[in-house]
Amino acid sequence: MFVAKRLIARTLGDIHQTLYRTTVTGHRIVTFHAIETHVDGDQNEIYNMSRCTFESHVRVLGDLKDSLGIIPLAPIDMNGESSLAVSFDDGYASTLTTAAPMLLANSIPFTVFVTPDLVMSRDDRYLDVTQLIELSQLSGVSIGAHGYRHTPLAEIDPAKRLSELTTAREWLENTLQLEVTSMSYPFGSTPDGICADVMTAGYSTAACSQWGFNDSHTDPLMLRRLDLWEGDSERIARSKILGHWNWLPMNSQ
Numbered sequence: 077m078f079v080a081k082r083l084i085a086r087t088l089g090d091i092h093q094t095l096y097r098t099t100v101t102g103h104r105i106v107t108f109h110a111i112e113t114h115v116d117g118d119q120n121e122i123y124n125m126s127r128c129t130f131e132s133h134v135r136v137l138g139d140l141k142d143s144l145g146i147i148p149l150a151p152i153d154m155n156g157e158s159s160l161a162v163s164f165d166d167g168y169a170s171t172l173t174t175a176a177p178m179l180l181a182n183s184i185p186f187t188v189f190v191t192p193d194l195v196m197s198r199d200d201r202y203l204d205v206t207q208l209i210e211l212s213q214l215s216g217v218s219i220g221a222h223g224y225r226h227t228p229l230a231e232i233d234p235a236k237r238l239s240e241l242t243t244a245r246e247w248l249e250n251t252l253q254l255e256v257t258s259m260s261y262p263f264g265s266t267p268d269g270i271c272a273d274v275m276t277a278g279y280s281t282a283a284c285s286q287w288g289f290n291d292s293h294t295d296p297l298m299l300r301r302l303d304l305w306e307g308d309s310e311r312i313a314r315s316k317i318l319g320h321w322n323w324l325p326m327n328s329q
Contacts, residue, residue, distance in 0.1 A: 100319025101157045102289025105149060105301040106137070108163070111170035113201050122305035127174060133304050136313045137162065138182040144317075149187040150218055150258035150281040152299065154292050160317065162186035163283060163301065165222060165260055167194055167203045172211045180216050189222035189260040189283070192247040205251060212252045220258035221245050221279070228265035237270065241277035257281060271297040288322050 109115055109123035111130050118124055125133075137146075141160060147153055149161040162179065164171045167190035179186055188211065194202040203211060212219045221244040223229065232240055241259070248256045257280045261270075264285025274282050274297050281296050288300040302316050315321060 099143070099158070100289065100322060102291055102319065103152065103154045103159045103161070103294075104144070104289050104317060104319070105152075105161045105163055105283060105299060106317060107165060107283075107301045107303050108133075108175070109165055110168040110201070111174045113168050113170050115166075122303075122307065125304075125306045129306055129308065130175065131178065132310045133308070133313045134178045134182060134184070136310050136317065137179075137184055140314070140317055141182075141184060146184055148185045148218055149283070149299075150220060152281060152290075152296065154290060154294065163220075163260065164188045166226065167191055167208070167222065168201055169203050169207055172203060172207050176211065176214055176217065180214060183216070185216040185218070187218040187220050187258060189220045189258075190248060191222045191224070191226045191262070192244055192251075193225040209252060212254060218258070219248060219252060219254065219256060220260065220281075221248055221256055222260050223262040226262050228263040229261060229270055230265045230267040234267070234269075237267075238273045238277055241273055241279070245278050259283075261285065266298065271295065289319060 108125065111125050112127055113124055115123040137160070144158050144160040145156065147159045147161050149163055152161060153159070162184060163186065164175065167188055171188050190203065190208060195205060195208055211217055224240050224244040224247065229237055229240070245256050257278065259274065259279050260283040266284055281299065283299045283301055286300045287302060290299050294300070304313050304316065
């Protein structure tokens with residue numbers, strides 16, 4: 077079913093790009109997960125990206141960064157017409173070993189949203205404490221939270237959600253000795269009233285999994301993003317970033 081939907085999406089994206097050749101204005105945040113690393117629950121095998129695919133996407137980002145304006149995600153500046161930011165969810169070790177050298181060599185800053193429980197899990201797919209500190213000290217890299225545990229916030233008792241959010245920020249700040257003011261919602265889960273908890277927990281920026289661009293009217297605690305997937309060619313990645321897939325509703329991890 078997903079394969080068929082993806083083929084239809086590619087076709088509609090091509091049609092949109094043919095009809096509307098200009099770049100869609102807006103502030104876009106591109107999202108990745110892992111590179112050459114198994115991702116739990118990745119039934120469609122789109123979040124574990126091959127090194128070759130990631131390299132091709134970095135080329136696209138490099139080609140577009142001057143025309144769109146590459147910026148850090150946090151704090152995001154949405155005063156102009158368009159910009160481009162890059163993020164990673166979950167805190168896989170490949171963000172340090174593979175992504176960072178490629179992106180920083182092309183002067184592309186990025187944010188990694190990290191789950192403390194995964195850092196301490198001893199699962200070598202994820203950054204450990206030493207790797208996380210090393211990553212945080214690289215110029216152009218920002219660290220945000222992704223919940224203390226990688227649990228959808230809707231599945232946590234409402235009375236405990238604030239603690240989940242606050243503990244994640246405090247753990248990261250104590251470990252990195254850096255201020256952490258951004259987060260992304262695990263599994264894109266945004267239950268009613270969550271923005272009030274996010275603000276109370278000390279965050280000023282939060283990224284959700286709703287597909288699309290952002291503008292000056294977007295709630296900074298509900299920033300939309302774009303997924304780039306394994307199997308996306310350079311042409312498709314470019315089409316997504318330029319805005320020709322913005323009709324697509326999608327949730328990500």
